[in-house]
Amino acid sequence: MYLKSLTLKGFKSFAQPTTFAFEPGVTCIVGPNGSGKSNVVDALAWVMGEQGAKTLRGGKMEDVIFAGTSTRGPLGRAEVSLTIDNADGALPIEYSEVTISRTLFRNGASEYAINGEICRLLDVQELLSDSGLGREMHVIVGQGQLDAVLHATPEDRRGFIEEAAGILKHRRRKEKTLRKLDAMQANLTRLSDLAGEIRRQLKPLGRQAEVAREAATIAAVVRDARARLLADEVVGLRRALEEHGKSEHERHSERLVLQDELEQHEARVARLEQAQGGDAVDAARSTTHALESAQERLRALDSLARQRIALLGGASEQTDAAPSVTRSMIDDAGAELDTIRAGVGSAASALDVAVSRTREAREALDLVDEQIAAQSARVTAYDLEVSKLAGQADTAASKLAAARGEVLRHTNAMEASAARGRTAAEELARIEAEADAGEIGETDLDEAYELAQAAVFEGEGEIERLREELHVRERERDALAARTAALSLALDQKDGSAALVAAGVGGVRGLLAEALHVEPGFEPAIAAALGSLADAVLVDDRAAAYRALSHAEEGAMGRVALAFADPGVAPAAAPAIDGLTAASEVVTAPAGVLGLLAEVLIADDLAAARAAEERVAALDRPATVITKDGTVVGRFILRGGTGQQQSRIELFAERDRASAGLEEVRSEIERSRYDLTEQRAIVERSKEQSKQALAALREFDAQLAQRTERLNRARVQVEAATAETERLEQAAQKAQERVADAELAATEAKAALDAARAVPRPMLDASERDGALAALERAREGEVEARLRLETAKERVRAEEARVRAMERQFEAEQQAAADAARRAVIRRA
Numbered sequence: 064m065y066l067k068s069l070t071l072k073g074f075k076s077f078a079q080p081t082t083f084a085f086e087p088g089v090t091c092i093v094g095p096n097g098s099g100k101s102n103v104v105d106a107l108a109w110v111m112g113e114q115g116a117k118t119l120r121g122g123k124m125e126d127v128i129f130a131g132t133s134t135r136g137p138l139g140r141a142e143v144s145l146t147i148d149n150a151d152g153a154l155p156i157e158y159s160e161v162t163i164s165r166t167l168f169r170n171g172a173s174e175y176a177i178n179g180e181i182c183r184l185l186d187v188q189e190l191l192s193d194s195g196l197g198r199e200m201h202v203i204v205g206q207g208q209l210d211a212v213l214h215a216t217p218e219d220r221r222g223f224i225e226e227a228a229g230i231l232k233h234r235r236r237k238e239k240t241l242r243k244l245d246a247m248q249a250n251l252t253r254l255s256d257l258a259g260e261i262r263r264q265l266k267p268l269g270r271q272a273e274v275a276r277e278a279a280t281i282a283a284v285v286r287d288a289r290a291r292l293l294a295d296e297v298v299g300l301r302r303a304l305e306e307h308g309k310s311e312h313e314r315h316s317e318r319l320v321l322q323d324e325l326e327q328h329e330a331r332v333a334r335l336e337q338a339q340g341g342d343a344v345d346a347a348r349s350t351t352h353a354l355e356s357a358q359e360r361l362r363a364l365d366s367l368a369r370q371r372i373a374l375l376g377g378a379s380e381q382t383d384a385a386p387s388v389t390r391s392m393i394d395d396a397g398a399e400l401d402t403i404r405a406g407v408g409s410a411a412s413a414l415d416v417a418v419s420r421t422r423e424a425r426e427a428l429d430l431v432d433e434q435i436a437a438q439s440a441r442v443t444a445y446d447l448e449v450s451k452l453a454g455q456a457d458t459a460a461s462k463l464a465a466a467r468g469e470v471l472r473h474t475n476a477m478e479a480s481a482a483r484g485r486t487a488a489e490e491l492a493r494i495e496a497e498a499d500a501g502e503i504g505e506t507d508l509d510e511a512y513e514l515a516q517a518a519v520f521e522g523e524g525e526i527e528r529l530r531e532e533l534h535v536r537e538r539e540r541d542a543l544a545a546r547t548a549a550l551s552l553a554l555d556q557k558d559g560s561a562a563l564v565a566a567g568v569g570g571v572r573g574l575l576a577e578a579l580h581v582e583p584g585f586e587p588a589i590a591a592a593l594g595s596l597a598d599a600v601l602v603d604d605r606a607a608a609y610r611a612l613s614h615a616e617e618g619a620m621g622r623v624a625l626a627f628a629d630p631g632v633a634p635a636a637a638p639a640i641d642g643l644t645a646a647s648e649v650v651t652a653p654a655g656v657l658g659l660l661a662e663v664l665i666a667d668d669l670a671a672a673r674a675a676e677e678r679v680a681a682l683d684r685p686a687t688v689i690t691k692d693g694t695v696v697g698r699f700i701l702r703g704g705t706g707q708q709q710s711r712i713e714l715f716a717e718r719d720r721a722s723a724g725l726e727e728v729r730s731e732i733e734r735s736r737y738d739l740t741e742q743r744a745i746v747e748r749s750k751e752q753s754k755q756a757l758a759a760l761r762e763f764d765a766q767l768a769q770r771t772e773r774l775n776r777a778r779v780q781v782e783a784a785t786a787e788t789e790r791l792e793q794a795a796q797k798a799q800e801r802v803a804d805a806e807l808a809a810t811e812a813k814a815a816l817d818a819a820r821a822v823p824r825p826m827l828d829a830s831e832r833d834g835a836l837a838a839l840e841r842a843r844e845g846e847v848e849a850r851l852r853l854e855t856a857k858e859r860v861r862a863e864e865a866r867v868r869a870m871e872r873q874f875e876a877e878q879q880a881a882a883d884a885a886r887r888a889v890i891r892r893a
Contacts, residue, residue, distance in 0.1 A: 064153035066107075067160065068146040073129045073138040074109070075102040108203050110143040110165045112175075112187050125169060142166045151537070152530070152739060154190060157747075163187055192235070305462065327439055331432075393870045400863040407860055410853035417846035424839035431835045441825040452816040459809035466802040473795035477788055484784030491777040494770060508760045515753035522746035529739045536732050543725040547718060568614045570607025571600060572628060580651040583720070585665060587693035591702070592646055592663040599624035601653065628653035638686055640664060640678050642671055646689070662686045672696045 066085045071077040076099045083092075083103065092100050105119045109127060116124050131137035144164040147154065154161050156177075164176040175182050177190065215223065225234065581589045593599075600623055602608045608625040615623045638645075646663035650656070664679065664686055666672040672688045676696065679686050688696040695702040 064151055065148050066145065067148045068144075069103065069106060069110075070142075070144040070146075071103075071106050072142040074106050074141045074143050075099065075127055075129065077102065077106075078129045078132075078135055078138065104203060106143045107145065110145045110163055111191060112165075112184050124167065125171070127167060128169060140166055140168045151533075152736070152743075153534075156190060157743070161190070163190075188235075390874065393867065393874060396863065396867045396870055400860065400867055403856060403859045403863050407853065407856040410849065410856045414846070414849035414853045417842065417849035421839065421842040421846045424835065424842040428835040428839050431831045434831075438825060445822070445824055449816070449819050452812065452819045456809065456812040456816045459805065459812040463802065463805035463809045466798060466805040470795055470798040470802055473791050473798050477791035477795055480784050480787040480791055484781060484788055487777050487780035487784050491774065491781055494774045494777055497770060508756060508763050512753065512756035512760050515749055515756045518749040519746060519753050522742055522749050526739065526742050526746060529735055529742055533732065533735045533739060536728050536735060540725060540728045540732060543721050543728055547721040547725055566614060566618065568607075568611050570603040571611050572602060574600060579656065582649040584691060585646075585649040588663075588665045588689045588691050589646060589650060589660070591689050591693040591695050592660055592687070599626045601626050601628055601656070603628055626656060626659065628656070638664070638682050640675055640682075642666065643675050643679075643688065664688050666690050666696075668692070669694055669696075 065087045068085065069083040070080065071082075072080045092103060094100050101120070105113075105127070109119060113119060114124075116122060116126065119127060121127060128141040129138040142164065144162055146160055146162045148159070149156065149161050150159050158178060162176075162178050164174075164179075166174045166176075175184055175187050177186065211219075212223065579589070600611065602611055602625050604627055608627060611625055612623065643664040643666055646660035646665055647657045649665065650660060664675075666675060666688050667690070669690050672690055672694070673696070675688060679688055690696070
């Protein structure tokens with residue numbers, strides 16, 4: 064991991080967007096005073112979350128925004144973006160490059176972003192804490208801070224060491240956890256206080272709950288009482304409705320009977336009107352006769368008036384004529400008048416007889432009508448009784464049909480309710496079975512979620528372990544690389560042997576130390592055995608050695624030692640002594656080099672060498688014993704001690720071991736990176752599985768809630784169906800009882816009706832009335848004729864009397880006229 068680039072926009076003196084590109088290693092920024100070198104360091108601290116304005120060498124946070132110059136106005140915001148190479152996965156994020164951005168506006172608003180995604184300051188701090196970066200990490204040593212580090216107290220140094228060791232994150236987390244624990248403790252204290260307060264309130268609340276339960280019980284009793292009252296009211300209303308229907312049927316029967324009576328009365332009225340019409344005809348006839356009589360009288364008067372006018376007009380000329388009316392004529396008219404008056408008396412007697420007959424005929428008709436009315440009353444009473452009984456029978460039949468219909472409705476409703484109850488019970492059983500199976504499924508889901516969470520936790524722990532292991536191995540790699548480089552630098556000598564090897568002379572293989580492979584732990588012994596020959600040059604054979612030596616002399620390369628890889632003869636076998644190891648057995652090298660070690664034996668330590676000294680001295684040829692730490696024990700020499708400088712062989716061996724270790728560590732690093740990548744993939748899969756398990760668990764919880772709701776609803780439906788079925792059974796039983804009562808009432812009503820119909824219906828005989836009515840009509844006609852005759856006789860009497868009086872007046876007038884004429888004649892004659 065290293066800083067890859069830094070981009071500044073409007074930060075302090077960087078008005079124009081400026082980007083610094085960095086490479087792995089050390090990067091130096093050089094410039095005169097005031098050129099903005101420290102601003103770059105401030106930008107690094109600021110983008111990593113620094114919140115102190117004084118740390119950024121300012122009075123307030125808005126001072127980091129470019130304030131403007133005489134030629135350029137101030138900017139409205141400052142933005143810094145830091146790109147970090149994360150190819151080694153040092154940052155806990157799945158990106159090979161991580162860009163952290165921070166933007167500050169003049170209004171005080173601030174934004175943080177990771178790879179362009181808006182985030183919180185805490186997210187930036189958590190991201191950088193694992194890598195040792197951040198605003199509170201001492202990876203940035205600004206101006207004046209070096210002196211603070213040098214003069215730090217032991218406690219401050221301890222803090223620096225802890226931060227350098229990477230435990231600041233954990234300390235921060237610890238502090239945060241402690242704050243949470245303190246807050247939790249405060250909440251617990253508050254909760255304890257609340258619990259005590261609630262416990263003090265529980266007793267009165269319990270009493271209130273008891274009162275509430277009693278109130279609920281009373282309310283239930285009241286509701287039940289109201290329901291019973293409403294049920295009684297419904298029963299009363301039904302009874303009233305039935306009685307109303309019964310009375311309505313009776314009124315209908317009465318109306319039919321009254322309708323029959325009305326029709327009979329209307330017929331009687333019609334007959335009476337017809338009878339009254341006969342009287343009117345009689346009256347009209349009498350009036351007609353009276354008018355005719357008056358007409359006759361008027362005609363007689365008109366004739367008489369005409370006669371008198373004629374008499375008066377001719378009196379003056381006929382005074383001597385004979386009179387038109389004589390006394391005998393008046394006497395005859397008087398006799399005729401007496402005759403007519405005698406006819407009036409006989410007509411009046413006839414009229415009295417006719418009236419008496421009419422009265423007798425009417426009385427007879429009234430007697431017949433009374434008999435008919437009595438018969439009609441008996442018929443009406445019979446019909447009314449039959450109608451009443453028929454209405455009662457119909458009402459009873461209707462009640463029976465209604466009761467049977469009610470029984471049928473209750474039966475159907477009971478069967479439907481029972482069917483609903485069975486359906487609800489089946490649904491309840493199915494839901495309970497699902498619930499039982501769901502409990503197993505819930506256990507499986509819980510186990511799957513817990514296993515996924517455990518896998519995530521274990522995987523994250525493994526990632527943390529692999530990351531720590533990777534960091535350790537990287538530090539080990541760096542140490543081995545540095546040691547290898549240092550050993551290579553130490554072995555890179557500038558002497559004749561190196562110059563001869565570099566000259567590329569034919570037959571020269573290289574340095575002798577490079578051609579040896581010594582088992583670990585024996586390097587000091589082999590270096591002591593070879594001595595100065597450890598710096599020798601290895602050549603193919605003796606001829607190649609001569610050529611190389613000549614080349615060295617010609618090139619003035621200094622003194623060189625040459626060892627033959629192929630000496631031409633096989634080296635002698637090393638002597639075998641218990642407790643000692645032949646040097647040729649721990650070295651892999653050409654035969655010539657092994658020949659140099661043929662008489663060298665290696666002991667574990669100086670004590671072992673001394674113990675084997677006599678046995679070595681007893682050998683046929685001289686041998687040298689050398690301990691593993693390089694102490695030489697010879698027949699005439701003993702060389703050893705401390706402070707001995709490492710030989711080239713030891714350096715080569717150590718370099719080879721360091722190189723081998725470096726390669727091994729590099730392989731382990733690659734393997735660790737691969738394992739880390741694989742583990743991250745496993746963790747991601749585990750997280751995905753955890754998310755899926757959690758989603759499945761939540762979905763199961765939602766289904767469980769729905770199932771619980773359905774279960775409760777099914778239970779309520781089962782209970783309601785059971786209660787409804789019981790209620791309908793009771794109602795059906797009561798309805799069946801009402802059916803029995805209705806059947807009994809219908810049977811009784813029908814029996815009463817049949818008994819009433821078995822009695823013969825009274826007969827209405829109106830035949831006598833026709834004869835009485837005809838007799839009354841004949842009597843009325845006779846009475847009218849008698850009245851006409853009487854009136855005619857009376858009118859004739861009046862006319863005759865008027866004629867008699869007119870004749871008398873005419874006779875007197877004629878007598879007077881004759882006297883006057885005689886006097887006029889006497890006078891004329893005189």
